[in-house]
Amino acid sequence: MKRTMSSALMLILLSASVLSACSKNENSPQASSSESASASSTAAPSGSASDSDGKPTFENTTLNVAAFDGGFGTAYWEEVVKKFEADYPGVKINLETKKGDVFRDYIKTQFLSGNAPDFIATPFVETFAADGQLLELNDVFDGEALDKSGPLKDKVLDGFLDASMPLGDGKILYAPTGFNVQGLWYNKTLFDAKGWAKPKTWDEFFAMSDSAKEVGASLYTYQGAYPSYNEMILWPMIASHAGTDALKKIFNYEEGAWADPKVKEVLDIFYRIAQKDDLMKGTVALNHTQAQTEFLNGKALFIPNGTWFENEMKDAIPAEGFSFGFMAPPTFAGDPSYAVASNGYYLIPKNGKNPELAKAFLKYQFNEDNIILNVQKTGELAAVKGVVELSKSYVSPAMYEALGVFDQGAKPVMTTWKVTPPLSVNVSEAIFNPLTSVMNKKMTVDEWSASIEKSMATVRKEIEAAAK
Structure with a gap:
């Protein structure tokens, strides 16, 4: 569960984020060439080493990922896993997906048994933050984005990272997935x-x-x-x-x-x-x-x-x-x-076996090519600035109408x-x-x-x- 913000502050922050997403932003990410995307995708993340060619290396190259199989399905996860393995040679990802309460119960059980996945994409945050079970992610968002200059946090919709600090102490303990x-x-x-x-x-x-x-x-x-x-x-x-x-x-x-x-x-x-x-x-x-x-x-x-x-x-x-x-x-x-x-969450368990590779995989989700891939495969929009216009040619008229509801006079609530x-x-x-x-x-x-x-x-x- 997320920390309770002042309702007025929460609505102001989210209104700004939604409206910035629904209007064209001259600073929004532009489509990159495959060459530049490939180069940026394989940049060495914080905490990893690089080989002689500048490609990142990890002490542990196996990543266990658990992703919720909900309304958006699993097509994106199946594809992005393959992309990440190609961009990070030698890495092997084990992907586990489950539906509904089966997934919720699975994650709970894994945490309780001390065998939590390295990376989790879920709509359920339970009491993981209050129980001290989640890794702090500030370094990921303070660090450089993989596909453009500047810190990754500058790409995220205004207000969403504030809502990812559930304990109110400035620590980002989960990251926003999609914006719906x-x-x-x-x-x-x-x-x-x-x-x-x-x-x-x-x-x-x-x-x-x-x-x-x-x-x-x-x-x-x-x-x-x-x-x-x-x-x-x-x-x-x-x-x-x-x-x-x-x-x-x-x-x-x-x-x-x-x-x-x-x-x-x-x-x-x-x-x-x-x-x-x-x-x-x-x-x-x-x-x-x-x-x-x-x-x-x-x-x-x-x-x-x-x-x-x-x-x-x-x-x-x-x-x-x-x-x-x-x-x-x-x-x-x-x-x-x-x-x-609303949005779902990316979590990295504190006691996961491969936190640095998990952080690299988290940062990878915010690459523009993966944002577009997600829209193409599922219709889900990432919680990044300019995402509605960026995705306009990939979403249905109904989706575009729904995402524009705040332009039509409605106020957002989370x-x-x-x-x-x-x-x-x-x-x-x-x-x-x-x-x-x-x-x-x-x-x-x-x-x-x-x-x-x-x-x-x-x-x-x-x-x-x-x-x-």
């Missing part, structure tokens, strides 16, 4: 054909219920077995309606944060979806790919997801009558618009949870698992709020106990 946006997706082809406008407010959203029924669809669905997908609209709604300070209290586990009347008004949106029968039937029993397939087949007008959605479901997209459309979550009338901006010791409470499950009961009409908003408050009280007690 999360919100609501709809069938743009259908909306254009019907002349429907994207709903800007929740009243407009619910007013589309009859339109959905006319085309044999429900208004909303989500990845029922994984109700935390709804955080993609919950956090923006809270920031919009209750304010960023209210969101900060939630991320700090403060008492009464979930009892805030405006937060409860936000929770009531989900209750209204259930009570008005606007949820697609069977949603709560579906996994993510099942629910997403039903959405693609026209069974619901809206579904929450991130910018990996199109790539993840590329084999299930209908041949006709469908195109991806993206929007920030609706707001209560008069409230500002927000959308979630989940910046307070770093904690290991907890008995799974915070995400405590917040979102009761949603299943809400959607099944077995729980009220007050009961949902009280359930979360009870779990957060346990979290606070465990934080206090660990501090003694």
